[in-house]
Amino acid sequence: MDKFLADKKAICVFVLPAFLIFAVIVIAPIFFSSYYSTLRWDGFGNGAFIGLQNFVGLFTNTADGFPKSIINSFILAGLSVFVQLPLALFFALVLARGIKGEVFYRTVYFIPVILSTVVIGQLWMKIYHPSFGLLNIFLSTVGLKSLTHAWLGSTDTALFAAFIPSVWQYIGYHMLLMYASAKSVSDDIYEAAKIDGASEAAIARYITIPLIMPMIKICVIFAVIGSLKSFDLVYILTGGGPVHASEVPSTLMFNTIFFKYMYGYGSAMAVFIIAECLLFTVAIQKLLKAEDSL
Amino acid sequence: MRRDGQKKHYVLGFFLGLFTIIQLYPLIWLVLFSFKDNMEIFGGNVLGLPHRLLWQNYNQALFSGKVGLYFVNSCLVTGATILISGLLSAMASYAITRMKWKLSKITLTIFLLGLMLPIHAALLPLFVILRNMHLLNTYWALIIPYVAFAMPMAIFIFSGFLQLIPRELEESACLDGCNIYQIFFKIVFPLIKPAVATVSIFTYLSAWNELMFAVTFISKQEFRTLTVGIMSLAGQYTTEWGPIGAGLVVATLPTILVYSLMSDQVQKSLTAGALKG
Numbered sequence: 023m024d025k026f027l028a029d030k031k032a033i034c035v036f037v038l039p040a041f042l043i044f045a046v047i048v049i050a051p052i053f054f055s056s057y058y059s060t061l062r063w064d065g066f067g068n069g070a071f072i073g074l075q076n077f078v079g080l081f082t083n084t085a086d087g088f089p090k091s092i093i094n095s096f097i098l099a100g101l102s103v104f105v106q107l108p109l110a111l112f113f114a115l116v117l118a119r120g121i122k123g124e125v126f127y128r129t130v131y132f133i134p135v136i137l138s139t140v141v142i143g144q145l146w147m148k149i150y151h152p153s154f155g156l157l158n159i160f161l162s163t164v165g166l167k168s169l170t171h172a173w174l175g176s177t178d179t180a181l182f183a184a185f186i187p188s189v190w191q192y193i194g195y196h197m198l199l200m201y202a203s204a205k206s207v208s209d210d211i212y213e214a215a216k217i218d219g220a221s222e223a224a225i226a227r228y229i230t231i232p233l234i235m236p237m238i239k240i241c242v243i244f245a246v247i248g249s250l251k252s253f254d255l256v257y258i259l260t261g262g263g264p265v266h267a268s269e270v271p272s273t274l275m276f277n278t279i280f281f282k283y284m285y286g287y288g289s290a291m292a293v294f295i296i297a298e299c300l301l302f303t304v305a306i307q308k309l310l311k312a313e314d315s316l
Numbered sequence: 317m318r319r320d321g322q323k324k325h326y327v328l329g330f331f332l333g334l335f336t337i338i339q340l341y342p343l344i345w346l347v348l349f350s351f352k353d354n355m356e357i358f359g360g361n362v363l364g365l366p367h368r369l370l371w372q373n374y375n376q377a378l379f380s381g382k383v384g385l386y387f388v389n390s391c392l393v394t395g396a397t398i399l400i401s402g403l404l405s406a407m408a409s410y411a412i413t414r415m416k417w418k419l420s421k422i423t424l425t426i427f428l429l430g431l432m433l434p435i436h437a438a439l440l441p442l443f444v445i446l447r448n449m450h451l452l453n454t455y456w457a458l459i460i461p462y463v464a465f466a467m468p469m470a471i472f473i474f475s476g477f478l479q480l481i482p483r484e485l486e487e488s489a490c491l492d493g494c495n496i497y498q499i500f501f502k503i504v505f506p507l508i509k510p511a512v513a514t515v516s517i518f519t520y521l522s523a524w525n526e527l528m529f530a531v532t533f534i535s536k537q538e539f540r541t542l543t544v545g546i547m548s549l550a551g552q553y554t555t556e557w558g559p560i561g562a563g564l565v566v567a568t569l570p571t572i573l574v575y576s577l578m579s580d581q582v583q584k585s586l587t588a589g590a591l592k593g
Contacts, residue, residue: 028416032496036411037423040404040467047464048430051441058440065444113335116328123332129579130336133343136571136582138525140543141564144550145346148557154362156345194339195586202587240590251434254527258547272436272528279440280532289440296437303432 052296058289065285076290087266088291091274092298098185098270099249106189107241110196115226117197118204128201132194139191143258146187150174150259174260177267184259184268188252196241203237204230239310246306247299271295343568350374350561357557373558374566381552382537383563386545393455393541394523397462398516404463405470405515406508410500412471413478414486424475430468431589435528438465443532457533458541462526466519473518473588477511478504517574517585524571542567 026032059076063069080088113131117124134142149156150173158170173183207230215225231238253272256262262269262277271291279288349357350373351366361367378384408427412420442461443452451457481504489503505512530544540548549563575582 024416026490026496026499027414029496030417033411033415033417035497036407036415036500040408040427040471041423043404043460043464044427044430044467046445047442047461048433048438048468049426051438051445052433054441054444055437113332116332121328121332127332127336128583131339132579132583133572133575134339135586136521136575137343137568138543138546138571140525140527140546141568144546144560144564145342147550148346148349148561149342154357154557156342156363159362190338198583199587199590237590244590251436253436257527257531272434275436276439276528276532285440292437292440295434299434300432 055289055292055296058286059293061286061289063285064283065279069286072286076287077294079287080290080294086278087262087269087274088271090266091262091269091271094181094268095250095252095270097181098188098252099246101185101189102192102245102249103242106193107196107238107245110193110241111200111231111238113193114197114200114204115230118201118230119222128198132198134191134193135195135198137191139254140258142187142191143255146255147174147259150183175264177264180260180264180267184256187259188255191255192245192248196245199241200234200237203234207233239306242310243303243306246302250295250299250302271298346561346564349557350565351558352561353558354556370558373562377549377559377562377566381549381559381563382540383542383545383549383566385538386540386542387566389455389539389545390524390542393458393462394520396455396459397466397523398519400459401463401466401470401519402512402515405467406474406505406512407500408467409471409474409478410504413475414504424471427468427471430465431472435465439528439532442529446533452533453536453539455539457539458526458529461529461533462519462523466522469518469589470515473515474508474511477508481507513581514585514588517578517582518589520574521571521586 058069060071060073061069062072062075080086084090113127117128121127148154152158152170152172152175155173157173161167161169171179173179211229211233212225215229220228251272252270253276256268256270256273257276260268262273266274272295275288275291275295278284278291282288345363348364348366349362351369351371352361353370353373356367378387408423411417412424412427438461446452446457451460485503485507486499489499494502525543526541527543530541531547534540534544537548546563546567550560553559
C-alpha cells in the first residue's frame with residue numbers, strides 16, 4: 023500500500039496538470055505585473071524601464087484619481103463593515119433563534135447573492151433612472167419630490183448610488199455565514215440562559231455574539247477585502263465617473279490599461295491592489311487577535 | 317408580559333417583512349417590465365402589472381439581441397470550467413492529502429495562496445499571454461483562466477473532505493488488486509460526490525457571473541458570454557426597457573432554477589469556503 027502511495031509517477035499524473043495551469047495563470051502573472059509596473063509601456067513593442075516612477079506617479083498625479091479611488095474603496099469598506107454587517111448580524115440572530123418562517127426568510131434574503139452582478143447592475147440602473155426609476159417614483163409618491171435626483175449622473179450622489187447595490191447584494195451572504203455559526207451554538211446554553219431569565223437581547227449580547235465572534239471576524243475580513251477588490255458593480259453603473267466621483271482602484275486600473283493604453287502605470291495599480299489586499303488581510307487578523315487577548 | 321411579547325413579535329415581523337420586500341421587489345419589478353413596451357412604461361405604468369404579456373420582448377432579446385447565443389456560450393464555458401477544474405482539483409487534492417511525498421504540504425500552501433489573490437493582478441499579464449498565444453476571442457480564453465482561478469477553492473474544499481475518508485477503504489481496494497488510478501476513480505471519486513456538488517455549485521456561480529475577464533478577453537460577438545452579452549444588449553437597446561428586462565430574466569433563470577431546486581446545497585457551498593477559513 024505504502025509503495026502505491028509513494029508512486030512518483032502517479033503523483034505527477036495527479037498533481038502536475040493542475041499545478042502547471044495554476045502556476046502559469048495565477049502565480050506567474052504576479053511576477054509579470056510587478057515587472058510591467060516598472061515600465062513605461064503602451065502595450066506594443068518593448069517598454070522602457072523607469073524604476074518606481076509609476077508608483078510615485080500614482081500618488082503625485084492626483085488628477086489621475088488614484089488616491090481618490092483608494093479613499094472611495096475605504097468608504098465602501100466602511101459602509102460594508104458598519105452598515106451591511108450589523109444588518110446581517112441582526113437578521114442572522116433573529117433567524118437563528120427559530121422564528122416562524124425561518125427557512126423562507128433565509129432563502130429569500132440570500133437570493134441577491136447568487137445573481138449575476140451584471141443583472142444586478144442593469145437592474146439598479148433602472149431603479150436609479152431619473153424619470154422612470156423605482157427610487158424617484160417612490161420619492162415622488164411619498165411626497166419627497168424635492169429629493170428626486172439623477173443619482174448616478176451627479177458627482178454628489180454617484181459614489182453612494184454605486185455602492186448601495188453591493189451592500190444590498192451581500193447582506194444575505196454575511197447573514198448566512200453568521201446564521202450558520204449561531205445555529206451551531208449548543209441549545210443547552212440557551213436553555214440555561216432562559217431559565218436564568220435572560221431576555222432575547224441579553225442572550226444575543228452576552229452569549230451568541232461572543233460565541234460567533236470568529237465568524238464575525240471572517241465576515242469583517244471578507245467585507246474589507248471585497249471592498250478593496252470591488253469592480254463589477256461600479257464598472258457597470260458608472261464606470262468610475264462622473265469625474266472619478268465613484269472611482270475604485272480596479273475600475274481605474276481597467277481604464278488606464280485598456281482605454282489609455284498605459285500598461286505600466288495600470289500594472290502599478292494592480293500591484294498596489296495585491297499588496298493592499300494582502301496587507302489588510304494580515305493587519306485585520308492581527309488586530310482582531312489582539313482584541314481577543316484583552 | 318404576554319402582550320409585550322406579542323408587540324415585539326409584530327415589530328420583528330415588520331422588519332423581516334420589510335427586508336423581504338427590499339430583497340425581492342426589484343426582481344419582481346424586473347419580471348414585470350420585461351413584459352412591457354416603452355409606450356406602457358413611459359406612459360405611466362412603470363410599476364403596475366403589464367396590460368398584456370409582451371412575449372415578443374423575449375423573442376427580440378433572444379434572437380435579434382443574441383441572448384440565445386450568449387446563453388449557449390455561457391453554458392459551454394461554464395460547463396467546461398466545472399468539468400475540467402473539478403477533475404483536476406480532485407486529482408491534485410487526492411495526491412496532496414492521501415499520497416506520501418515530501419512537497420505535498422508546500423504544494424497545498426501554494427494552491428491555497430490563490431484564495432487571497434485578487435484576479436485583477438492577473439488581468440494584464442493574462443491578456444498579454446493569451447494575445448501571444450492567439451487565444452483571445454476563443455472559448456479557451458475564458459475556460460483556462462476560470463479553471464485556474466477555480467482550483468484554489470476546489471482544492472480547499474476537496475482536501476478538507478478527503479481527510480475524513482477512512483484509510484481502510486483504499487487498503488482493501490489495494491488488496492483486491494486495484495492500482496492507484498483505479499483506487500482514485502473507482503473508490504475515492506464516488507465517495508467525494510457531496511464535495512463535488514459543493515465545488516461545482518461554487519464554480520458555476522463564479523464562472524457564470526464573471527465579468528472582468530469576459531469583458532477583456534472576448535471582443536467578438538460570437539464568443540461573448542451572458543455577462544458581456546447583457547452589457548452589449550443594454551448598450552444596443554439603451555432606451556427600450558422591455559428587451560433588456562427580458563435579457564436579464566433569461567440570464568437569471570438558470571441560476572434561480574438551480575437555487576430553487578437545491579437552495580440548501582447552494583447555501584452550504586457558499587458557506588463551505590468560509591467555515592473553515
